[in-house]
Amino acid sequence: MRVRRLKILLGKPGLDGHDVGVKVLGHALSDAGFDVVYSGLRKPVERIVALAVENEVDVIGLSILSGTHLVLCEQMKREMKKRGLSIPWIVGGNIPDGDLEAIKTLGATAAFATGSRLEDVVGYLNTLAKDKTR
Amino acid sequence: MSKTGRKIDKADPGDVVLESGIKVDPLYTPESVARTGDPATIGKPGEYPFTRGIHPLMYRKRPFTIRQYAGFGTPTETHERFLYLIDNGQTGLNVAFDLPTQTGLDSDDPLATGEVGRVGMSVDTLADFEEVFEGIDLDKITVSLTINGAAITLVAMYLAVAQKYGFDLKHLRGTAQNDILKEFIGRGTWVFPVDPSVKLVVDIMEYCAREVPKYSPVSVCGYHIRESGANPVQEIAYAYCIAKAYVDEMLKRGLAIDDFASRLSFNFDIHGNFFEQIAKFRGARRLWAKIIKEDYGATDDKSGWLRMIAGGGGGGLTKEQPENNIARSAYYALVSALSGTQTMALCSYDEAYTIPTEKAAEISLRTMQILIHEMGICDTVDPLGGSYYVETLTNQMESAIKRQMEEVDARGGIVKLVASGDIQKTVSRQAYEREKAIEEGRVLKVGLNCYRKAEDTRPVGFHAYSEANARKQIARLNDVRKRRDAERVKKTLEQIRQDARDNRNLMPAVVEAVKAYASVGEITKTLKDVYGEYQEPIYF
Numbered sequence: 001m002r003v004r005r006l007k008i009l010l011g012k013p014g015l016d017g018h019d020v021g022v023k024v025l026g027h028a029l030s031d032a033g034f035d036v037v038y039s040g041l042r043k044p045v046e047r048i049v050a051l052a053v054e055n056e057v058d059v060i061g062l063s064i065l066s067g068t069h070l071v072l073c074e075q076m077k078r079e080m081k082k083r084g085l086s087i088p089w090i091v092g093g094n095i096p097d098g099d100l101e102a103i104k105t106l107g108a109t110a111a112f113a114t115g116s117r118l119e120d121v122v123g124y125l126n127t128l129a130k131d132k133t134r
Numbered sequence: 135m136s137k138t139g140r141k142i143d144k145a146d147p148g149d150v151v152l153e154s155g156i157k158v159d160p161l162y163t164p165e166s167v168a169r170t171g172d173p174a175t176i177g178k179p180g181e182y183p184f185t186r187g188i189h190p191l192m193y194r195k196r197p198f199t200i201r202q203y204a205g206f207g208t209p210t211e212t213h214e215r216f217l218y219l220i221d222n223g224q225t226g227l228n229v230a231f232d233l234p235t236q237t238g239l240d241s242d243d244p245l246a247t248g249e250v251g252r253v254g255m256s257v258d259t260l261a262d263f264e265e266v267f268e269g270i271d272l273d274k275i276t277v278s279l280t281i282n283g284a285a286i287t288l289v290a291m292y293l294a295v296a297q298k299y300g301f302d303l304k305h306l307r308g309t310a311q312n313d314i315l316k317e318f319i320g321r322g323t324w325v326f327p328v329d330p331s332v333k334l335v336v337d338i339m340e341y342c343a344r345e346v347p348k349y350s351p352v353s354v355c356g357y358h359i360r361e362s363g364a365n366p367v368q369e370i371a372y373a374y375c376i377a378k379a380y381v382d383e384m385l386k387r388g389l390a391i392d393d394f395a396s397r398l399s400f401n402f403d404i405h406g407n408f409f410e411q412i413a414k415f416r417g418a419r420r421l422w423a424k425i426i427k428e429d430y431g432a433t434d435d436k437s438g439w440l441r442m443i444a445g446g447g448g449g450g451l452t453k454e455q456p457e458n459n460i461a462r463s464a465y466y467a468l469v470s471a472l473s474g475t476q477t478m479a480l481c482s483y484d485e486a487y488t489i490p491t492e493k494a495a496e497i498s499l500r501t502m503q504i505l506i507h508e509m510g511i512c513d514t515v516d517p518l519g520g521s522y523y524v525e526t527l528t529n530q531m532e533s534a535i536k537r538q539m540e541e542v543d544a545r546g547g548i549v550k551l552v553a554s555g556d557i558q559k560t561v562s563r564q565a566y567e568r569e570k571a572i573e574e575g576r577v578l579k580v581g582l583n584c585y586r587k588a589e590d591t592r593p594v595g596f597h598a599y600s601e602a603n604a605r606k607q608i609a610r611l612n613d614v615r616k617r618r619d620a621e622r623v624k625k626t627l628e629q630i631r632q633d634a635r636d637n638r639n640l641m642p643a644v645v646e647a648v649k650a651y652a653s654v655g656e657i658t659k660t661l662k663d664v665y666g667e668y669q670e671p672i673y674f
Contacts, residue, residue: 014233014245014248014249015233015234015236015237015239015245015246015249016233016322017233017236017317017321017322017323018321018322019320019322019562020320020361020362020363020562020565023558023562023565023566024562024565024566024569026562026674027562027563027566027674028566028569028570030674036674037674038672038674040669040670040672041322041670042237042245042322044245066233066249066252066253067252067253067488067489067599068248068249068252070248071247071248072248094487094488096487096488113453114453114486114487115452115453115454115487115582117573118569118570118573119573
């Protein structure tokens with residue numbers, strides 16, 4: 001039985017200011033019963049991971065639309081390793097099909113390209129976070 | 135929600151409600167026009183209140199300016215791209231900057247890793263602008279700078295480069311986006327807290343009003359507000375409230391409305407219901423003329439001209455069946471021309487998922503040229519004027535925009551509502567509701583939630599990023615740093631710091647600093663030392 005609401009940190013790493021998608025997802029997750037923490041724009045990866053730890057979140061979602069996803073996912077992989085963390089993280093944004101697998105190789109459990117359905121992303125996160133808190 | 139696309143049943147036409155909340159009748163008559171407004175205000179083009187256009191002859195005299203958004207990589211690449219666009223008949227340039235430049239960072243800043251030259255051209259110092267604009271006739275080609283958070287530095291650079299190449303500032307035209315308030319709502323390239331951010335916008339406006347009188351120092355953007363989830367009425371209403379906030383500050387500085395209002399310009403979005411957008415622009419044009427004349431007491435008619443760039447918005451495009459976006463954009467271009475825009479730009483068909491490829495950008499350019507040269511769109515002014523539906527809807531949109539503006543004022547004004555995050559919360563909630571409506575099939579998008587095919591292909595042809603170019607740009611910056619007069623840089627930066635502390639207009643000091651080859655990052659850092667940085671309101 002769940003004792004608390006599932007908690008997610010939505011992060012905007014890099015300099016990308018496109019936040020419509022991440023906010024839409026934030027509203028959808030709130031409606032789906034998640035406790036949503038949002039980093040705000042232009043946060044270094046180190047800061048996002050620190051926020052995740054401070055807030056004891058179950059899962060991290062990174063939103064990246066400027067095309068820098070591989071650079072930022074490398075940083076994410078390093079930071080998670082450095083801190084010895086195992087919080088699952090996913091990436092959403094403007095990601096070409098060819099990069100979806102590369103992102104998973106860097107440690108993300110999933111990557112959602114623009115055009116993904118909210119229902120699918122929320123469904124995935126539900127399963128992921130529940131597996132973790134079980 | 136719009137029910138466009140549903141099957142019309144003659145026995146029960148049902149309700150059709152536009153995104154703006156206005157109900158559409160099956161038929162409009164002269165009585166509809168009279169019931170919703172004063173038919174006398176339709177008037178003539180070129181005459182107050184300009185419902186039908188700000189010029190008597192509009193495109194008959196000169197077609198709208200075509201100004202596609204472009205720029206990527208190093209200044210050298212962007213320079214070549216600009217020459218290509220001009221050769222292909224583009225009559226204005228709209229400069230895209232990379233994110234480090236837009237957020238006031240140098241190319242060698244750790245936060246800029248992977249971003250240099252990616253979504254636009256990278257600019258560190260005046261040397262970059264010297265290369266980009268070399269050999270371009272800045273008297274003939276009007277240049278628009280899409281810059282906000284770092285606008286003061288980039289506008290100063292533009293003025294400096296124009297002067298260097300022998301253009302007279304008294305006659306220099308062009309536009310800077312320089313609308314920071316909308317950056318807090320959408321687009322997100324803010325740097326400083328809200329109040330000093332507004333001060334910097336107005337510093338540029340004030341300086342230009344006095345020194346570069348033909349330059350448009352601000353382009354107030356409903357575009358990005360709409361893209362963030364606002365409906366068409368909110369798009370215009372929020373933009374007008376923002377424009378009024380800048381105007382009010384200019385008046386406080388002792389300028390008269392007629393000294394600067396004619397240089398205000400606007401940037402609006404087109405997607406969604408065809409007639410709703412056209413009526414939005416016609417109603418908005420009339421309302422702006424009234425605001426400037428009646429609320430601000432302008433006596434020069436030009437002060438109340440709604441001068442706009444209105445283009446096909448990315449928000450209407452889909453990643454699914456991307457070629458359909460070519461058709462969508464052509465309709466958006468038609469909306470724009472039928473609305474009497476001054477300048478047009480279209481998102482390219484692949485822009486829903488990448489920086490436009492050259493081919494896609496060319497199709498956009500040709501779409502607008504086809505409209506001008508083949509469709510007879512320039513032959514007569516405001517061809518929809520007098521349509522019972524369009525005039526009625528124009529009346530209704532004008533009233534709705536006015537009501538929305540009053541609501542903003544009643545809640546404490548736009549600056550307060552942006553600083554608190556209230557506007558952002560409203561529009562992002564709407565974006566969510568709309569996304570849900572699309573997923574649930576209540577709003578139809580062709581090729582996305584209807585008319586899908588099993589064999590629909592995923593888009594290909596993404597814009598490639600060059601690490602080598604990023605390294606080249608950093609080397610360039612280091613080279614400039616070595617060659618410049620370090621003492622002069624230090625002195626000019628110190629002057630900026632002093633003027634910021636003393637609350638003086640910062641433009642003169644920034645112009646001196648860019649002429650000394652101080653970098654975007656150095657100037658922004660100096661201002662951050664005084665003003666601090668914006669802290670985003672979080673509202674989930």
